[in-house]
Every structure is written in C-alpha cells, then in structure tokens.
Amino acid sequence: MDLPLSENRRMRVEEFDSGKMLAHAARQAKDRGYDKFPIVDVDAHHYELESFNEILEYMPDPVLRQLAQAANVGNSKGVGVLPGGVGYQDMGGRVTRYPLRRIEKTDPGVHRDVSLARRWMDAMGVDVAILFPSPMLQLGLHPQVEMEVALAWAYNRWLCERVLAEEPRIRSMIYLPFNDPDTCYRMVKEFAGKKGVVGFMVTSARHKPVHHNSYMRLYAMIEEIGMPLGFHAGYNWNEQSMTMMNKFIAVHAIGFVFHNMVHLTNWVLNGLPERFPKLKVIWIESGLAWLPFMIQRLDNEYMMRSSECPALKKLPGEYITDMYYTSQPMEKPRDLSLLESTFKCIKAETQLLYSSDYPHWDFDLPSTIYDLPFLTEKAKRDILGGNAVRLFNLDLGTKKLAKVA
Amino acid sequence: MPEVFVAKISEFPEGERRIVRHGAHDIGVFHWQGEFYAYANMCLHQGGPACEGLIMHKVEDILGPDRTWLGQKFSEREVHFVCPWHGYEYDLRTGECAADRRLRLRKYNVIRRGDDIYVAI
Numbered sequence: 001m002d003l004p005l006s007e008n009r010r011m012r013v014e015e016f017d018s019g020k021m022l023a024h025a026a027r028q029a030k031d032r033g034y035d036k037f038p039i040v041d042v043d044a045h046h047y048e049l050e051s052f053n054e055i056l057e058y059m060p061d062p063v064l065r066q067l068a069q070a071a072n073v074g075n076s077k078g079v080g081v082l083p084g085g086v087g088y089q090d091m092g093g094r095v096t097r098y099p100l101r102r103i104e105k106t107d108p109g110v111h112r113d114v115s116l117a118r119r120w121m122d123a124m125g126v127d128v129a130i131l132f133p134s135p136m137l138q139l140g141l142h143p144q145v146e147m148e149v150a151l152a153w154a155y156n157r158w159l160c161e162r163v164l165a166e167e168p169r170i171r172s173m174i175y176l177p178f179n180d181p182d183t184c185y186r187m188v189k190e191f192a193g194k195k196g197v198v199g200f201m202v203t204s205a206r207h208k209p210v211h212h213n214s215y216m217r218l219y220a221m222i223e224e225i226g227m228p229l230g231f232h233a234g235y236n237w238n239e240q241s242m243t244m245m246n247k248f249i250a251v252h253a254i255g256f257v258f259h260n261m262v263h264l265t266n267w268v269l270n271g272l273p274e275r276f277p278k279l280k281v282i283w284i285e286s287g288l289a290w291l292p293f294m295i296q297r298l299d300n301e302y303m304m305r306s307s308e309c310p311a312l313k314k315l316p317g318e319y320i321t322d323m324y325y326t327s328q329p330m331e332k333p334r335d336l337s338l339l340e341s342t343f344k345c346i347k348a349e350t351q352l353l354y355s356s357d358y359p360h361w362d363f364d365l366p367s368t369i370y371d372l373p374f375l376t377e378k379a380k381r382d383i384l385g386g387n388a389v390r391l392f393n394l395d396l397g398t399k400k401l402a403k404v405a
Numbered sequence: 406m407p408e409v410f411v412a413k414i415s416e417f418p419e420g421e422r423r424i425v426r427h428g429a430h431d432i433g434v435f436h437w438q439g440e441f442y443a444y445a446n447m448c449l450h451q452g453g454p455a456c457e458g459l460i461m462h463k464v465e466d467i468l469g470p471d472r473t474w475l476g477q478k479f480s481e482r483e484v485h486f487v488c489p490w491h492g493y494e495y496d497l498r499t500g501e502c503a504a505d506r507r508l509r510l511r512k513y514n515v516i517r518r519g520d521d522i523y524v525a526i
Contacts, residue, residue, distance in 0.1 A: 006461045
C-alpha cells in the first residue's frame, strides 16, 4: 500500500501487523509485571463496517436490509446508511494503523475481529476487553429511528453469535437504540444473559433527554438485572455549536465531553440516582478533566437553586462521585498535582475503570495508569482491573489470560 | 563507545530510515537531504516507535499582510517524523517535539566511515 505524504511523496508499506506495531507495549507489559494481575479494558473498539455484509444478514426488516446492502456494494462501505462521516481520526494517515489495517492479515479460521483483538490485547497485557463499535457511535443521530433500530438488532445479534460466542476474553455492553425506548426495553430482555454480554450502552451523540419518562421502565429493568448502563461519548460536527469549529481537534476535544456533560447533568439534577439507587452507571470516553468542573459547577449552583431539583438528597457532586468513569483519554497535565486532585475528587480508587479505546487514535496503554507516581500498587491494580471485575461481576479465574511474553 | 552498523550509504536512499537494535537500544536513523540523524525510537508520550512513522513536512499557516488567514501549506524547510501510535511529531533535524520544544528525543551520534553508516551508543 502506498501512503500519501507531504510534497507528493509516497511511503510504500508491504505488510502490517498490529502485534509488531505494539512491540513496545508488549515490552512495557513484561517490564511492569502485568502477568501478576488482571487487566480489564472497559472501552475498546472494532470496525464493524469491515463485517457490514455479515451484520446486515441479521437485519430483520427485508426492505431496510436491501437498502443497506445496496449501500454497501463495491467501495461504498455503508455510505448513505450511517450518519456522520466528516472527521479526520487518522490525522492525514499519520496514525498509520488506520489505513494499514486494510492490509493486515488475520489468523485463518478465526473471525477477523477476534484475531485482531487477541493480537493487541496480548501485546498490552489486557485479559478482557469490552468491545464497542466505531462508526455506529454516531448511529443515534440517524434521522430514521427505524434504521437505528434495525441496525442495532442486526449488530447486536451478529456480535453475540459471531464474536462474543467465539472468544470469552471479548465482552460487550449491548448497543441500545435510545431513540426508541420500547425497543431498548425489548433488547435488554433479549440480550441479558447472552454469552459475553456484561451491560448495556447508549451512544451519547444524540438528542433525547435521559430523564424522559419513557425511559423509566428501561432503567428499572437494567437495575433489576444488576448490569451496568454506560453512556459512550462521541462527537457530532453537525451539532449547531460545533459547526463554528473548523478543526477536527476542536470538535473532538469538546465534542467527546459535550454530550456526556448534557446527559450527566440531566441524569443527576432529575434525581435518577435517587429513583434508581442500585443502577450502576458508567460514563465512557470523556477523559477525567471534565469531572471536577461538573462537580464544582453543579454543586455551586445547586446550593442556590435547590428548589429546581427537589429529588436530590445530597449535593450533585456526591452523586457524580458515586458513578463510574472510564479513564481514556486521560489528560496528563504538566502539573501532575491536578491529575492527583482529580483522582481524589472522583474517588478513582474505587470508581475509575481503565480503558484503552484501542485502536482509535488517542488510545491509552495500561502504563498511563500503572506509571502514575501517586497511586499505590493496590490502587493501580484496582483501576486497571479490580474495579471492573467487581462492577461487571467477572469471573476471570486465577490464570492470566493475556499472553505476556 | 560501541558503534553499531546501520547500513551502507549506497543502500540507504534519501528520505528513508533504518531501525537498528542493540541490547536495550532501539534507534531510528534517518537519511534526509544528504545528512544522517539518529534518535531513540521511543516516543516521549507513551513509548511508541516514534521513528517508524510517516515523514511529513511541518504544516504551516499562510497569513496575509493584514493578518487574515489565507490557507495552509507544507513547510519548505522543516520536516517531522510522526509517531504512528498517536501522532506526536518530532523535528527530524533536532529530535525536538514539535508541539513542545522543551521535550526532545535522545540523539545518537552518526558516524560515516567510507560507504558505511554507524551509530555510537
């Protein structure tokens, strides 16, 4: 494959192997002794469009299925079916795994997603990864609710049968088509208990308020099942305020926090933690720096305007620190004491869950947690795996699952 | 100081790089506009193989005399290599991190001996 460079130059690449590209990660795993404790990655990804034809076979509506199949013929790759599209995650090809994954060969007889996941998980020392889709993170913006629903059914059934059933180290939180609350309810009923399903996930880039009464039956059911509900962040360059931004860095930096800020604010101020006290909620892929801001901002205004939030029995920030957060993309400030304060503020030792977001451009290795000088060894191990083992009730056995060479 | 053989100049074209490993040393050697440069192949960010990524000219803004923004171009002089893990960019001639020049990769001395290129470690 020829990669286009500046000044009309080209770089010829004959082969790509993510295990080799992550050789330095494997060395970190060995040097830091990751073979001595479990590592759970609570937010990793695959590229579901690589298996789009397989997924569409699971689509229940024959007319929508044919529409989607037609849009996936040739080089179209789902263009026209999925919203979004504008974005430069690969930085003009600088993050080479984006273009080069097309030429990566996988192990024969193993599903491509399983083969690739095993490769990077072993390199990083990750025992279990919770896998999420990539382009479908923007599916909540689809103008046709019925298409979000149809794709969600297809993706979830495909994921369970073709990926989760094949590799116990891969788990997932089932995609909920949040624009249709009744379908979400039916989906929880269908998928709870399936092999590899450890929770349910709402993509945050959408325009439905989480406190709407139509969701109460859904939350009650998930609470009763005892599995976590996650809100996975995403950007939307078409969001009205974001259309003022001309750089992807701006849309990504703000966008990946913005939607979760809106949903978390609604979640807390409408008293959902009081209404569903046993529902375990995870906020995924917004980093950590937004949390001290949210806690300070909401607590300060709540002290003056508590009459607007009669459901609350304690400060908003106290509900926020009862919930769970994934670590990536973890901001590493020049003044590390800011990060230390953030960890303390959000009760990271019990509430923080390591996540890599691999293979996306801003992935974090386990060393981003393991190398923090202000954490004890126990805190490092809890954040990297122990907290997730408890939250998801994972039975990992006693043997390290990742091959740390 | 031990020297590690990199390549013969005749087999190391302009614009290319070689990765050499010796013990704990993992070194990227670049051949750019008649000169050779060698740096630790270990990104200062998360330890990625910084020297194994794309070689890209620095992107520059074009501003008009009235300070309006007119577009962008690739620099005619400054060139970077880019860590393939996350995109950290390094000045190929200095090893400085383009986003924060207080940070720089360890530099190795390059030795030419006849047609042979070595790095001193």
